[in-house]
Amino acid sequence: MSYTGGGRAMSATRQPGAEGVRAAAHSIAAILPPTPLLPVEIGGTACWAKAESLQPIGAFKIRGGWWRLSNLTDEEKARGVVAVSSGNHAQGVAWAARRLAIAAAIVMPRDAPKVKLEATKALGAELVLYERPGEDRDEVAAREVEQRGAVLVHAFGDPWVIEGQGSAGIEIAEQLGRQPSRILACCGGGGLAAGLALACPESAVHVVEPEGWDMVGRALAAGEIVRVGEDPPATICDALRPDATKPINLDVLRGRAEPGVTVTDAEVRAAQRFAFSKLHLVLEPGGAAALAAALAGKVPVDKDTVIMLTGGNTDAGDFAAMLDSE
Missing domain, CATH: 3.40.50.1100 (Rossmann fold)
Known part of the structure; x- marks a missing residue:
């Protein structure tokens, strides 16, 4: 596969696209094996979890x-x-x-x-x-x-970064043999969600953010960029705390993403414990947000739903304390 969209500094005219996502997936497949798509049961319904926490750096990034x-x-x-x-x-x-x-x-x-x-x-x-x-x-x-x-x-407001993150969606479709009905994505600035929307145009994409830090969800509702307030609440999801999304992400997600969903710290901790006991995975708080939304019943799941487990980089002491706090 050849792709000529890259190789130049980001400009206002360069937009991420499905062709770039496919090219990114081809490039990444040449250097990294696909991450597992694990079966998981939530509320009596079987669905799937994409274990990006098992990447060499412990995250989809x-x-x-x-x-x-x-x-x-x-x-x-x-x-x-x-x-x-x-x-x-x-x-x-x-x-x-x-x-x-x-x-x-x-x-x-x-x-x-x-x-x-x-x-x-x-x-x-x-x-x-x-x-x-x-x-x-x-x-x-x-x-x-x-x-x-x-x-x-840029961590999320870059067309190539968006395309690269979207490669996870190409893997998911190949592993399932079809596009998922819906994808639950942990969301900070919206790079992963935008990439998944491009990769899987037939799938509903749900952005899941910490309470008080739902800058993407608010932007989708308002139709414009929304910045976090001067005194935002504390959150254990350190990976999901951008001040605002970027126009490039909002442009991709507008009309494609479902209404935003937020999760509490308690729901995130419950998801971390669930992943550890049921999937034998260590997830950092931000990497468990999408799972938290599913477990809390904030997004419905079915047999073709995929939940993104986006990262596992957490301090051992913090993780042990979280497990003991149940």
Whole structure:
């Protein structure tokens, strides 16, 4: 398969598309095995769970990181990349950068889980830490890009990243032998949800976000970008806390995604415990949000429903404490 959409810096004219998603899936299949599609029973109904937590970096973000960096020109690769992430996109970009011999600097919150900070550094990336709350991460990233002359690799508002994440939908359809009836996606900025919408046009896509951080769900309802308030509630889902989605994500999801769904910390913890006991998987809070929505009955499931288990990068102590808190 050949695809000529990449290889240039992101511009306002470049939009993600189904062709790019298929090309990304082909590229990723050449370097990574598909993640398992596991049978799971919820409320007496059999459905499926896509275990992206079993990726080499422990999260689906490896897909978008690989597709974005592999589409850089040689000149762009020589300049290096800057990414912004609380940890999973950081590792996806760092993993791809190491494989492609590209210098990577990752802007990360100082309060990101220690396991994510250490894993990103271990992959060879340079960490640029900022205070959360207190500093604007996009401003920090813009400064680093200007100082380094690097290419910004946005966590969700980038067409190649969206296409890369959508490759999971291509795998799902191949594993099921058909497109799923619905897909439940843990949602931060909407990169995964947008990619899945492109990959599986016949499937209903449900975005699941933490309470108080449903920036994608609110944007879909309002028809425009909505920013988080000045005093947002605390959430254990550190991976699902962007201040707002981006126009590129909203453009893809508008008219395609179902109304947004939110989950509480208690529901997320219950989903983590369920995944551990029933699927023998370790999920981080953000990676369990979609499962939480299904278990709480907030989204109906059927035999062709797929629930995205998006990440498993959690500190051992926090996970053990969560299991003991039941």
